[in-house]
Amino acid sequence: MRAILFLALLLATSFGFSQTTVNGKVVDQNSQPVPGANIVIEGKAIGTTTDFDGNFNLQTSEVPPFQLRITSIGYSETTEEVTSNNQTLTIVIEESQTFLDEVVISASRTPERIFESPVTVERFGLKEIKNTASADFYDGLENLKGVDINTNSLTFKSINTRGFASFGNSRFMQLVDGMDNSTPALNFPLGNLVGMIETDVQSVELLPGASSALYGANAFNGVLFMRSKSPFDHEGISVSMKRGITSQVAAGDNSYTDFGIRAAHKFSDKFAGKVNFGYLKGTDWAATSEIDKFDPTRTRANYNYDGINVYGDEVSTNIRAASGLGVIPDVEVSRTGYNEGALTNNNAESIKADWGLYYRPIEDSNLELSYVGKVGTGSTMYQGTNRYNIDGFFQEQHKFEVKNDNFFLRGYIVADKAGDSYDMVFAGININQAWKSNEDWFGDYIATYAGIELSGNPSGLSDDQKHAAARAAADTGRYLPGSTEFQSAFERVIKDPDLSTGAQFKDASKYYHADGNYNFSHLTDFADIQVGGSYRQYSLNSFGTIYTDYDSTIDYSEFGVYTQIQKTFDFSEEMNLKLTGSVRYDKSEFFDGFFSPRLSAGLTLNRDHNIRASVQTGFRNPTTQDLFIGLNAGRAILVGSAPDNLDRYSTDFDVSVVGQENLQQPAMITQTGRAAYENSYKASSVEMLGETGNPADLIVANPDIVKPEKVTSFEIGYRGKIEKFVIDFSAYYNQYKDFISQEVVVAPYYGTVGDGALSVAAVANGDYQAYSAYTNSDVNINSYGASLGLTAKVFDIFDLSGSYTFTKQDFDQAANPDFMSSFNTPEHKFKASIGSTDLVENFGFNIAYRFSDDYLWEATFGTGVVPEFHTIDAQINYTVPSIKSVFKVGASNLLGDEYFTAFGTGFIGSQYYVSWTINNL
Template sequence: MKNFKNLLFVALFFITATVLGQTKITGTIVDETNQPLPGASVLVKGTTNGTSTDFNGKFTLEAKSNSGVVIVSFIGYKSKEAIFSSSKNNLTVQLLEDAGSLDEIVVTATSFAIDRKTPVAVSTIRAAEIEARLGTQEFPEILKSTPGVYATKTGGGYGDSRINLRGFSSENVAVMINGVPVNDMENGAVYWSNWAGLSDVTSAMQVQRGLGASKVAVPSIGGTINIISKSTDALKGGNIKMSTGNNGYQKYSMTLSTGLMDNGLAITASAAKISGDGYVDGLQFDGVNYFLNVSKILNDDHKLSFNVIGSQQTHGQRYNTRTIAENRATEQGGKRFNPDWGYRNGKVENISYNYYHKPQISLNYDWTISDKTFLTTVAYASFGTGGGRRTQGSGKFTNNDYRLGDVDQPINFDRIVQENKDNGAMGSTDVFAASNNDHNWYGILSTLKTDLSDNLILTAGLDGRYYIGKHYYEITDLLGGQYYLNPNTNDNNFNEALQVGDRFNRDYEGRVLRYGTFAQLEYSQDDLSVFLSSSISNTRYGRSSFLDDSSNPNGTVSENANFLGFGTKGGANYNLDEENNVFANICYFSKAPFLTGNVFLNKESVELNDEALNEKVFSAEIGYGYRSEKFNANVNVYRTSWLDKSVTARVLDPDNQGQFLEANLAGLDALHQGVELDFVYKINDRLKVNGMVSLGDWTWQSDVEGQIFDQSNTLIREVVVNADGLKVNDAAQTTYALGLNYKALDRTNLFLDYNYAGDIYSKFDITRSTDRENTWKMPAYHLIDFGFTHGFTIGDFETTLSGKLNNIFDVEYISDAFDDGTHTASGANVYYGTGRTFSLGLKVNF
């Protein structure tokens, strides 16, 4: 049935592609340097008839009259009107940047950086480019051609991708959606499976590397990813999208928008259904994405915007890795091999899968107090529920004797179930459990911007967040047995013979209260822009443990730990002339360590770690930019010192086999420095070339010592970490990219992208470093992607056919590796990157 659907789907593509269009107004929307603006809005004045520009800034629009006016608008630019007529129906409209409009249109407490004004290294990706290049890739992968970025799929599960920026993992890269931070408040992580629907509703995404321009009380280290969704900029109408791809990939979505109505109300709703088998064996996925924006312009001075975004999903995961030799010996050859799945009663079963739902709700209020003063406030809430499957027991799930054949074949779950049944009153030897991680999160950000004079702007605000995370293990499936013997003898208030629903091993609540204030002065005079900002915040951590205390059903409550953080940053941009500009920035800040593994002696403990320290960061950067009609380029040189970084040491618990104890080790320093170059060259009206080079040098700068205690506060082990001079691992320190975009026909674009990643050191727990040797250096790799978009009409409906072929030469490469301590290729456990994949998509606008 699925193959039949795919055949019909592909047939529809080629049949409808032959339909001829009607006579329409055409044109190009460009910026001040004549670079195209994809995703700009073009609307016939006095009507709701409008469209958006494509990847090359082109648009085609049918007018209902022989003459009139179109209104052209785009986030961060001043709107402009252009006259059209039957004799003047090919328009070129140039928009001018408007720094002030960003704060108002974006309606958030975070700001986009402005070219040739904001002194930070920045890359901006518009909606049309995301739509054209994403295909079956995940959202972070669209950034892989951005300087300093390393993105991989890790285990290959849907939404399990990760991103590193200038060598910093996602825990230290701020991700914000409409001004609302989404990094986990306990550990800083970002789980992209929770935001799978962003690609359908993003107006623009901007990566600010290093210092960044976002105005929040707690700064990031590696950079900031700002994602702005559609609001009143959405046009009346909607679209239907259908996509198909390799390994059963299917996606169906619809977006509807009223546009901005006469009563000042605008509503945009989007929903998508996505499913597939996964490129890697046994990594099937299924999800529903949704988005709703209701905006109301009350009057010229007041505007409200209500947003709901979420993704309810389930997907198989791969956690257990194999060596290169073991992977190559498999029937699948390594790229698709997954040891973590099998069959039960003839159906696919995973020993690890993720299920989660994390809707984010926000209400934005904009108040234009006067022509000089503007206030924007966002109140938000997030309610997350779900977790991941884990296994407990004797180890049969990873024992190759329990496979349906050789070591590379699926797991025989039926045999495990039968053996549990045969055990009778002795109970199950192996069961499924869940690691549940629920949370309630509330926050408010409020920013006031006022013009103190024609040249001086003050921006100040408040940032408050409160978070409760609930974490526990529970039995979910006895796999045919009568009970499971509790492996943790310290769980005195829980059943010894565990049944489905019983909790064990972990049951605690983490609490985070963070509040602070920030202020910024910005001075602009002719070609000079200067800013100085500062922030101060307090982070209060607390925890309750519900294990080990049967006399206290409300749990054992920790003392609160407070960490006062502060920061200051400044920078200047100077436009030497209309083509050349230079900038510099500098910052220093002190931020609270993460709760998980840092503030408390181990993951379940309520005993505070008295030696937990704030992390300190000092960063400086200089940059140069060149802008002309055909060629744009940027060069940045950065140096970031990360002082007193908190790391977590893990050792086996001598009292509980298979369990680990964790402790924080403070005082580890790292230096991240490098050079970045990116450019765009418009060779002619049809051919454009873009590229980048990123050269990093990221090393540890100190040794550290520490102690690990058990839950009774008894010293288990002293740890000495010899890290000074070692390379920071787990991300490519050298990356190149080159892209070609060719306009083959008036509405047909072809693009070819090349990416290189090198100087990647395999991941290794730095707390285990005793020999002062670098980890195994992974082989560099080269990837080439190809894609196209073709626009046409079906009657009055604008239609786009798109296709994407990733890794077109099916290159075998290692994207993630885990060093075993021998620092050799033979000892490393690896994940292979994804081979050749494809997707076809059809979008019909109405």
């Protein structure tokens, strides 16, 4: 009986509950519908969005009269009053004539007009995503001012700003809804391989330069913020289908598919959810260069050849030292390698999904609790120390978050698995080994050459012909690509994680992260004050294939806390000065804690002119690779310099060569990673000794173990509008201290460096091991640059934009020949685009042009010049409102002039595509 009375009371209460309904349509100044516009009750966390036709329906318990606030990216904000129930409104919003009113969050961790941002910010919103001429939104970021995208693969592209780029770009942070997108094993993001679905992207913001004061380690040379759409604001099902081809001289024409779907539903004003799925499939840009890594004049006919995209030829030896025969020339000879095409199918694939549940427990409050899960897998190419075929790589993320307008508290876990990924360099090396051991191969080579010499060379062969004959004899019976023997050896090698016999790398690493922020601006009128902090726990588990985690996981942690104070001084109705001060304290368990402050000032002269200046420090903790790697990469052994890592890595060497017995050394020695840091010569000085024979040329290296890197960045800028032109200018100067990089050193098997005797004999005999040590530069490295961007609305139809970026490194490489800064950035870049969202009714287009100056690419894999290049991307689109669809035809690199952005990668060809997007608000 009580239950029945309770239900009756509940029903009575429900029927008695007052409900206000508002219907309407949002249109622009040309009476065209504006889809995806936000309609929110002023001062409340209650609202809705317009559908594809600009229509909306809002139901609320709020009793009229009340105000609606209507916003949409690219349009001026407006308000409308609701005076009665069941009211129908037609709301007109004006297209904004300036981008200065767009709101960004990243610069200060609080919403503010981009015009008033204290530092440089680049923004890529829904309008830009719709109109980009690139194949997808992530590629479209390349058109932003000051941004470089280095293409490693069709599915792995690395964003960089202000120099010091690499594919493993641990100086750049990528956040997706507040979660770090970097992989635990590698400490950097794999582009958008396991990132966001295009139909779910709300906006992208990019902060070039140091941002450590607010975002901590790795927010060193830039931060990319990607925000997804809320299911409370963007409901329904959206679909994007894209089909086309990729075209490259080396790989031919191959099909390309990109599919994405988003489903979101607001079950009530309190509960909403969404699901996303994306699938991409194509053929990667084939890397086919046969240029020698160390001497461009060499060809495959040379006896000591090491081609860029040829693997297995990294194994070489001095054949006179190996034989002890005087008739054998004193030269290095390398084994015959396999082209990259024989070791990969160039599959490019990405499969990703994410889901979220969102709960707002308190009516008329924006307090929100959420859980978000993300998973992704794919195949791509990664170029680090070697070239890697990333096959079936898997990453997952899970986040719980509580937030409102004044605070957030989130915790998440990121975990990865390497799948069937393998090192193509070691695949080539160990297929060769599986067929014939190095000892036997070089033995056959030497025997053939010696036989020709000892027979008096009756055929009168030249030296090159003798080497060719020796190689042919040693290669007799070699496994050839396409043969059953080759395929069997290949399959066996890529599934073997022991790099002495295989090429697979394994990984199941993860990290746990928590961070929070509280904004006290609603509690105090004196200034806007924020405090926050973060904590991260790493758990490395590569099973000894990458790190020195042979027996168990490697666990370590770091934390940071920060505060920011922002105060605005009003001088008149239009003129004000905004001062922002931030400071952060960070501590890793391996290093002393330190502070990184930021101070900025923004002077607003009036609504159209703002001048800004800032000085900030940034820091970068050594990455997991800098600390714990233990990897024999062929030409050198990579050894991280965490204090307990130096002894964990060890290798046995056979030093029983001819003449060794005279030195009274054991035939076998064990060398630990400590030798690289405590008993080594500079590699360049060893090369000099080989040329001069003078022991005085040897220089002791003994690099210091790695410690955090710091940067002090000075920046000035201007944002403003002059007539129809919006101008954004910035200039910066960066001073790096304790710059982290790798230094190649040589550790003798016996003797103590600097002894002038035994260690010199070891080097002279070739009894040494090359190491790549992780250390800091003992000289300061500086860089500076400037960017100028112009945008304008021409004839009220065309969107016109252009930018120029200058970037320069200030570092004396000649005085530091063993230190690699990897600046890897063109000195001059120019970008321009012209387009229209409505050239005629429902028809738009965009054309984007990019120019990059030539530059030197430095990396452990190889160093070479990247020639200048020009590209044009173009698209046309047609909107069909009756079926809520946008059709697009586009092309990237329309002119087909192939180019590359890094030494050793495949040439980038053209992409041609047709897309159909449905209901993407």
